[in-house]
Amino acid sequence: MLKVKQIKSKIACKPDQVKTLAALGLRKIGQIKEHDDNAVIRGMIYKVRHLVEVVES
Template identity: 75%
Template structure:
Protein backbone atom coordinates (compact mmCIF):
# COMPACT_ATOMS: atom_id res chain seq x y z
CA UNK A 1 0.00 0.00 0.00
CA UNK A 2 1.11 3.55 -0.69
CA UNK A 3 -0.22 6.80 0.74
CA UNK A 4 -0.61 9.69 -1.70
CA UNK A 5 -0.89 13.20 -0.27
CA UNK A 6 -1.71 16.28 -2.32
CA UNK A 7 0.76 19.05 -1.41
CA UNK A 8 0.11 21.65 -4.11
CA UNK A 9 -2.95 23.21 -5.68
CA UNK A 10 -4.40 21.98 -8.97
CA UNK A 11 -5.56 25.45 -10.05
CA UNK A 12 -2.82 26.14 -12.61
CA UNK A 13 -2.55 22.54 -13.84
CA UNK A 14 -3.45 21.10 -17.20
CA UNK A 15 -6.90 19.48 -17.44
CA UNK A 16 -5.55 15.93 -17.71
CA UNK A 17 -3.56 16.41 -14.50
CA UNK A 18 -6.69 17.60 -12.68
CA UNK A 19 -8.50 14.45 -13.87
CA UNK A 20 -5.65 12.28 -12.61
CA UNK A 21 -5.82 13.90 -9.17
CA UNK A 22 -9.58 13.32 -9.06
CA UNK A 23 -9.16 9.68 -10.10
CA UNK A 24 -6.66 9.26 -7.26
CA UNK A 25 -9.37 10.61 -4.93
CA UNK A 26 -7.59 13.87 -4.13
CA UNK A 27 -9.68 17.04 -4.03
CA UNK A 28 -7.99 19.26 -1.44
CA UNK A 29 -4.47 20.15 -0.34
CA UNK A 30 -3.20 17.90 2.50
CA UNK A 31 -5.75 15.22 1.67
CA UNK A 32 -4.33 11.68 1.93
CA UNK A 33 -5.57 8.53 0.19
CA UNK A 34 -4.28 4.96 0.36
CA UNK A 35 -3.93 2.91 -2.80
CA UNK A 36 -2.54 -0.49 -3.72
CA UNK A 37 0.97 -0.34 -5.12
CA UNK A 38 0.20 -1.22 -8.74
CA UNK A 39 1.83 -0.04 -11.97
CA UNK A 40 -1.35 1.86 -12.89
CA UNK A 41 -1.34 3.87 -9.65
CA UNK A 42 2.42 4.44 -9.93
CA UNK A 43 1.94 5.78 -13.46
CA UNK A 44 -0.74 8.22 -12.34
CA UNK A 45 1.43 9.39 -9.44
CA UNK A 46 4.34 9.88 -11.84
CA UNK A 47 2.23 12.18 -14.04
CA UNK A 48 1.40 14.47 -11.09
CA UNK A 49 4.61 13.96 -9.09
CA UNK A 50 5.07 17.74 -8.69
CA UNK A 51 1.69 17.99 -6.90
CA UNK A 52 1.79 14.97 -4.60
CA UNK A 53 3.92 13.29 -1.98
CA UNK A 54 4.12 9.49 -1.72
CA UNK A 55 4.91 7.38 1.34
CA UNK A 56 4.99 3.61 1.41
CA UNK A 57 3.27 1.79 4.23
Protein backbone atom coordinates in the same frame (compact mmCIF):
# COMPACT_ATOMS: atom_id res chain seq x y z
CA MET B 1 0.01 0.17 0.19
CA LEU B 2 0.89 3.69 -0.88
CA LYS B 3 -0.25 6.80 0.94
CA VAL B 4 -0.62 9.69 -1.50
CA LYS B 5 -0.87 13.24 -0.14
CA GLN B 6 -1.66 16.31 -2.23
CA ILE B 7 0.84 19.04 -1.37
CA LYS B 8 0.25 21.62 -4.13
CA SER B 9 -2.77 23.22 -5.77
CA LYS B 10 -4.25 21.97 -9.03
CA ILE B 11 -5.35 25.45 -10.15
CA ALA B 12 -2.68 26.09 -12.80
CA CYS B 13 -2.44 22.47 -13.97
CA LYS B 14 -3.36 20.92 -17.29
CA PRO B 15 -6.84 19.37 -17.45
CA ASP B 16 -5.49 15.82 -17.68
CA GLN B 17 -3.50 16.35 -14.48
CA VAL B 18 -6.61 17.64 -12.69
CA LYS B 19 -8.49 14.52 -13.81
CA THR B 20 -5.63 12.31 -12.62
CA LEU B 21 -5.79 13.89 -9.15
CA ALA B 22 -9.55 13.30 -9.12
CA ALA B 23 -9.02 9.66 -10.13
CA LEU B 24 -6.60 9.29 -7.22
CA GLY B 25 -9.34 10.65 -4.96
CA LEU B 26 -7.54 13.88 -4.10
CA ARG B 27 -9.59 17.09 -3.94
CA LYS B 28 -7.89 19.32 -1.35
CA ILE B 29 -4.35 20.21 -0.37
CA GLY B 30 -3.31 18.06 2.58
CA GLN B 31 -5.75 15.26 1.78
CA ILE B 32 -4.34 11.71 2.03
CA LYS B 33 -5.59 8.59 0.24
CA GLU B 34 -4.33 5.01 0.38
CA HIS B 35 -3.95 2.96 -2.78
CA ASP B 36 -2.62 -0.47 -3.66
CA ASP B 37 0.91 -0.52 -5.04
CA ASN B 38 0.50 -1.46 -8.71
CA ALA B 39 1.64 -0.19 -12.09
CA VAL B 40 -1.55 1.76 -12.81
CA ILE B 41 -1.39 3.78 -9.58
CA ARG B 42 2.37 4.31 -9.98
CA GLY B 43 1.78 5.74 -13.47
CA MET B 44 -0.88 8.10 -12.17
CA ILE B 45 1.40 9.27 -9.38
CA TYR B 46 4.23 9.79 -11.88
CA LYS B 47 1.99 12.04 -13.98
CA VAL B 48 1.27 14.36 -11.02
CA ARG B 49 4.52 13.83 -9.12
CA HIS B 50 5.05 17.60 -8.72
CA LEU B 51 1.71 17.92 -6.88
CA VAL B 52 1.81 14.94 -4.53
CA GLU B 53 3.96 13.29 -1.88
CA VAL B 54 4.09 9.49 -1.54
CA VAL B 55 4.78 7.37 1.53
CA GLU B 56 5.17 3.62 1.15
CA SER B 57 3.76 1.58 3.99
